[in-house]
Amino acid sequence: MRLSYSADIKIIQVPCTGRVDILHLLNAIEDGADGVYVAGCLEGECHYIEGNFKARRKVDHVKKILLELKIEPERVEMYNLSSAQGARFAQIANEVAEKIRALGPTPVRTPTVQKPTAP
Amino acid sequence: MIVADRKSLEEILAMVADNKKILILGCKGCVTVCNVGGLKEVEILTSSLKIARKKLGKPLDIDIQVLERQCDNEYVAELSESVNDYDGVISMACGVGPQFLSEMYKTQVFYPAVNTTFFGGATQHGVWEERCAGCGTCGIHMFGGLCPIARCAKSLLHGPCGGSSEGICEVNADTECIWDSIVKKKMEAGQLEDLMGVKGLKDWTTARDGGPRRSIREELVQGKI
Numbered sequence: 001m002r003l004s005y006s007a008d009i010k011i012i013q014v015p016c017t018g019r020v021d022i023l024h025l026l027n028a029i030e031d032g033a034d035g036v037y038v039a040g041c042l043e044g045e046c047h048y049i050e051g052n053f054k055a056r057r058k059v060d061h062v063k064k065i066l067l068e069l070k071i072e073p074e075r076v077e078m079y080n081l082s083s084a085q086g087a088r089f090a091q092i093a094n095e096v097a098e099k100i101r102a103l104g105p106t107p108v109r110t111p112t113v114q115k116p117t118a119p
Numbered sequence: 120m121i122v123a124d125r126k127s128l129e130e131i132l133a134m135v136a137d138n139k140k141i142l143i144l145g146c147k148g149c150v151t152v153c154n155v156g157g158l159k160e161v162e163i164l165t166s167s168l169k170i171a172r173k174k175l176g177k178p179l180d181i182d183i184q185v186l187e188r189q190c191d192n193e194y195v196a197e198l199s200e201s202v203n204d205y206d207g208v209i210s211m212a213c214g215v216g217p218q219f220l221s222e223m224y225k226t227q228v229f230y231p232a233v234n235t236t237f238f239g240g241a242t243q244h245g246v247w248e249e250r251c252a253g254c255g256t257c258g259i260h261m262f263g264g265l266c267p268i269a270r271c272a273k274s275l276l277h278g279p280c281g282g283s284s285e286g287i288c289e290v291n292a293d294t295e296c297i298w299d300s301i302v303k304k305k306m307e308a309g310q311l312e313d314l315m316g317v318k319g320l321k322d323w324t325t326a327r328d329g330g331p332r333r334s335i336r337e338e339l340v341q342g343k344i
């Protein structure tokens with residue numbers, strides 16, 4: 001299958017989404033990624049039984065941190081699909097790119113500098 | 120162990136609002152075990168603060184370190200060379216840590232990043248519960264091994280109050296009435312009689328009521344106390 005998907009997406013492979021850590025997601029945002037998403041296996045189909053459920057809990061935790069920092073939590077997301085669903089992968093990639101584009105660039109790279117109040 | 124909860128990012132950000140370079144200091148003791156102030160949590164806080172400050176266009180330079188224990192001068196002394204390189208230091212240890220630090224390094228400011236809550240343990244992964252209130256005169260053997268001082272909202276010593284209902288405490292619907300559990304346990308063991316006697320007045324001077332406490336093991340003390 002030669003499916004095309006948004007060129008803005010950079011893929012980082014992990015053996016199982018259970019390996020994805022809160023810090024991986026946070027560091028990506030810290031380093032200026034506009035968004036990060038985790039593509040895990042379908043629920044109930046993790047080779048390591050519950051890696052994808054653990055990943056979802058971590059994604060949810062990072063969303064909470066972003067919310068506290070007044071950054072759109074939608075910049076971090078979790079999706080579930082099987083490795084046989086190539087078309088779905090491309091669809092999700094485009095969906096994510098679209099959604100992030102609508103949110104605009106990350107405030108981490110475009111700071112909202114507080115203007116000094118006039119004396 | 121001592122259990123603590125992290126303060127909100129908003130509170131911590133406010134503490135270091137004027138700082139440009141800080142140290143975040145974790146502890147390998149209790150706060151590592153209750154997942155609030157060990158290396159992982161130090162790294163998460165570091166990244167969160169950096170994100171917040173980049174967003175403001177006021178980047179924050181952060182170094183991290185995790186001491187074996189912050190409640191031991193031997194380890195606190197490890198900072199002697201570096202402690203004044205920072206505008207401020209955030210301690211992720213229980214309340215003991217920032218005090219030992221403040222006592223040793225008089226001119227540096229140490230911010231507590233956690234709220235120290237209680238002595239307890241994990242009842243399941245990710246859940247900690249209070250078990251002891253450090254009253255200084257332990258008597259749990261008289262209550263089936265369940266402490267009514269720490270676990271009854273009113274610290275009652277002679278049975279439940281009138282608010283105990285179906286095993287739940289009247290003070291909080293999420294809390295078991297520990298007296299219900301004590302009585303049930305003693306009934307099941309056929310030892311209910313043990314609870315019948317009138318206990319003498321509890322001496323609260325060994326608890327916080329007697330002021331700050333000190334433990335001395337004379338066989339270990341070298342020199343004057």
Ligand code: SF4
Pocket residue numbers: 250251252253254255256257258259266267268269
């Ligand atoms: S009786 Fe006192 S020392 Fe013993 S568990 Fe209860 S509060 Fe702690």
Ligand code: SF4
Pocket residue numbers: 270271272273274275278279280281282283284287288289290295296297298299
């Ligand atoms: S309901 Fe039980 S635990 Fe709650 S205050 Fe009364 S005796 Fe104590």
